[in-house]
Structure formats: C-alpha cells, structure tokens
Amino acid sequence: MTVRELPDDFAESLSKVLEPTHHEAAAEIIEAATMLDDVGLRRFLHLFAARVRASDAPIRSEELRKFLQQAARARR
DSSP states (O other), X not given: OOOOOOOTTHHHHHHHHXXXXXXXXXXXXXXXXXXXXXXXXXXXXXXXXXXXXXXXXXXXXXXXXXXHXXXXXXTO
C-alpha cells in the first residue's frame, strides 16, 4: 500500500465542510479518530466522506462524534 501525503490545501478544504463554530471540537474528534485501528479509522473516514457527499450543510461536531462512536464499535 502506498502512503500518500495530504494535499497542501487539506486544512482549508476541511474547514469548508465544517461548521465554523465547531472547528475546535471537530479537530479533537478527528484527532481521536486517528487513534483508532486501521479498520476503525477507515470506517470513520468513510462515514465522514459519505456525509460530505450527501449534503452541503456544514458538518457539526455532534455528527463527527457519532461517526467516531460508530467506527469504534465497528470491531466489537
């Protein structure tokens, strides 16, 4: 598997899909997601990406928290 770097504008792109008042909480949740095992992180990212594709509405930290919980339970 090839490891790819994040695009230079990744943070800017991410900030465009997040609710502005939720950036700090979202950052903490995304950081917690990186501590999941590979399967859990993949699940979190799939949930996050599906949400971005499904709606133009900004993503709130509560949604990300639910994705994290679902991803953490995926291997149980």
